[in-house]
Amino acid sequence: MNAYLTIDDAPSATLDEKLDTLVARGVPAVFFCEGRRLDDHEALAARAVEAGYHLGNHTYSHPHASDLSVAEFEAEVARTEERIDAVYERAGVSRPAKLFRFPFGDDGGERAPAFQRVLREGGFVGPAATASGDESDSRDWSWTLDAEDWTTDDRTELRARFDAATRAATGDEEVVLFHDAGNDVALFSAFVAWLDDSAFALADPLELVR
Numbered sequence: 001m002n003a004y005l006t007i008d009d010a011p012s013a014t015l016d017e018k019l020d021t022l023v024a025r026g027v028p029a030v031f032f033c034e035g036r037r038l039d040d041h042e043a044l045a046a047r048a049v050e051a052g053y054h055l056g057n058h059t060y061s062h063p064h065a066s067d068l069s070v071a072e073f074e075a076e077v078a079r080t081e082e083r084i085d086a087v088y089e090r091a092g093v094s095r096p097a098k099l100f101r102f103p104f105g106d107d108g109g110e111r112a113p114a115f116q117r118v119l120r121e122g123g124f125v126g127p128a129a130t131a132s133g134d135e136s137d138s139r140d141w142s143w144t145l146d147a148e149d150w151t152t153d154d155r156t157e158l159r160a161r162f163d164a165a166t167r168a169a170t171g172d173e174e175v176v177l178f179h180d181a182g183n184d185v186a187l188f189s190a191f192v193a194w195l196d197d198s199a200f201a202l203a204d205p206l207e208l209v210r
């Protein structure tokens, strides 16, 4: 049973200390970054890349994609791509893959096929792409294990949700959703420890596209 940790709404001001936890435990992860947050915390994102972590695109301003035109969606993606490329350049690391996650899991509703085309033409790869190699595969990263951490700051409650989500997990490969912004260092570190001490083997999310 593999689990792949994906961390949304990055980078926050406390990413540095959160990285310390991940690095100390050797837990791999992808950070899905908002372009606007990269404007504020580029150095922290660069440290993550230097430490072997991957950055994905989580739009510039975290909108609901179903509120966007195709042109607006393209602009949100492109603006964030510039920032991500700049971080890899700053870190002196070549970017291994272009990954994207929709804010709120909102794939654009009726414009979803057009948005997938934007991602496909932009060279983005989704976790399903390797599964079938089909051109119609989704190019965005969804998730399968979710403790809904953004709706609670209570450690006991989060632990109960994590345990319930873990028990309900039936796949051999679980993509775990967690967040940087919105969680303090203590809660973040606790969650990483629970995951690391669980029955899952934690693997690099990029294995899903390779």
Ligand SMILES: [Zn+2]
Pocket: 008, 009, 058, 062, 102, 103, 104
């Ligand atoms: Zn988000």
